[in-house]
Amino acid sequence: MSFRGLTWDHPRGYNALAAAKGPIAWDTQPLEGFESAPIAELCAEYDLVVLDHPHLGEALANDCLTPLEKVFASSALEEIAQAAIGPAYSSYAMAGQQWALPLDAATxxxxxxxxxxxxxxxxxxxxxxxxxxxxxxxxxxxxxxxxxxxxxxxxxxxxxxxxxxxxxxxxxxxxxxxxxxxxxxxxxxxxxxxxxxxxxxxxxxxxxxxxxxxxxxxxxxxxxxxxxxxxxxxxxxxxxxxxLGGTGIAISRSAQVDDTLRDHLLWLMSAETQRGFIPDHDGQPGLRSAWQDTRVNDRWGNFYSNTAETLEHAAIRPRYDxxxxxxxxxxxxxxxxxxxxxxxxxxxxxxxxxxxxxxxxxxxx
Missing domain, CATH: 3.40.190.10 (Periplasmic binding protein-like II)
Known part of the structure; x- marks a missing residue:
């Protein structure tokens, strides 16, 4: 089965997802759309949506996302939660459930x-x-x-x-x-x-x-x-x-998740992919191990080690509708x-x- 996804049109937001060649065909929208487009409209058209955590209140009010507890084993989510840098994972937790995977971390x-x-x-x-x-x-x-x-x-x-x-x-x-x-x-x-x-x-x-x-x-x-x-x-x-900024991958309520999609998303969030494939394709990983990796920092001007403290202490925005x-x-x-x-x-x-x-x-x- 193939799926449609929407991300944003900067190399950081698109290149790694496109290069991954998984079961998802990715479209893009400008940064301004990413920051302000109505999430319910996007979820009506796409199976997966790359979003920012302040959209959660609007998304929950419109009941347009699938809680990740219905998609992944609790052990898999807990592993990602422990590995994520700063509040990158917890920013997508609301109303007692998890709504997105922290693919990209930024502040x-x-x-x-x-x-x-x-x-x-x-x-x-x-x-x-x-x-x-x-x-x-x-x-x-x-x-x-x-x-x-x-x-x-x-x-x-x-x-x-x-x-x-x-x-x-x-x-x-x-x-x-x-x-x-x-x-x-x-x-x-x-x-x-x-x-x-x-x-x-x-x-x-x-x-x-x-x-x-x-x-x-x-x-x-x-x-x-x-x-x-x-x-x-x-x-x-x-x-x-x-x-806190960054982006998470959310799954729309209408998406028919299968094992191929589930495995692909877990691969994107794996430590190996986050330290290698994601930064090698212009992405900005969401796991702490990538931000601490010497090879990654050497290749990218110590961006990660120079700013990790700020990300660890970043504040989560309001997320109400x-x-x-x-x-x-x-x-x-x-x-x-x-x-x-x-x-x-x-x-x-x-x-x-x-x-x-x-x-x-x-x-x-």
């Missing part, structure tokens, strides 16, 4: 052009100092202004749990906005509309940007014409603050606040109001 980290600067900021204060020299860009397009805000909140408050209705205290939110404001003002205007891929494309092909303090890590750019090096996200307290829309609205609101120089207290109230109004009625305080 926001720092991107640097080592040929343009000797600096490697550790704190947000050091980031601010470097930005005063110019060519430092925030990732602000799409949902990323909101994700940068939440990342700094997670660094400021290590106890902050954003699953699934968590929200930072006003004092923490205010500190995060005050950190971002001057950086947003100094971000080159022509970079503000670029998604992470386009931002890293610019960084690796021109000398316009020397640092991006928070951007989703893409290992591929360590091999660009002008190589990008990646390091742990800046600290604002006890840990680097970052919001309605969060995806909130994420976009909050990012647009923050961009407007930065442009208008909205007072911090007003911006904090506006974000909190957007968050509360976005939640399903049963979850609203």
């Amino acid at each position: 926001q980290v720092m991107a640097l052009r080592a040929d343009l600067t000797d600096a490697r900021p550790i704190s947000w204060t050091e980031v601010d100092t470097l930005s005063q020299q110019g060519r430092v860009a925030l990732s602000l397009a799409g949902p990323h202004a909101a994700l940068s805000f939440l990342s700094i909140c997670a660094a400021l408050d290590p106890a902050l749990d954003l699953r699934d209705t968590g929200w930072p205290d006003d004092s923490v939110a205010a500190q995060a906005i005050d950190i971002l404001k001057p950086l947003a003002a100094r971000t080159p205007e022509h970079t503000k509309s670029l998604n992470p891929i386009s931002l890293l494309n610019l960084m690796s092909s021109t000398d316009d940007i020397q640092m991006i303090p928070l951007v989703y890590g893409y290992v591929n750019y360590t091999r660009a014409a002008r190589p990008v090096t990646f390091h742990d996200a800046p600290h604002s307290g006890a840990r680097p603050g970052s919001i 309605g969060y995806i829309a909130f994420q976009s609205h909050a990012a647009a609101y923050l961009r407007d606040c930065f442009a208008r120089r909205t007072p911090t207290a007003q911006a904090v109230r506006g974000l909190r109001d957007l968050f509360q109004s976005s939640q399903p009625e049963r979850m609203t305080p």
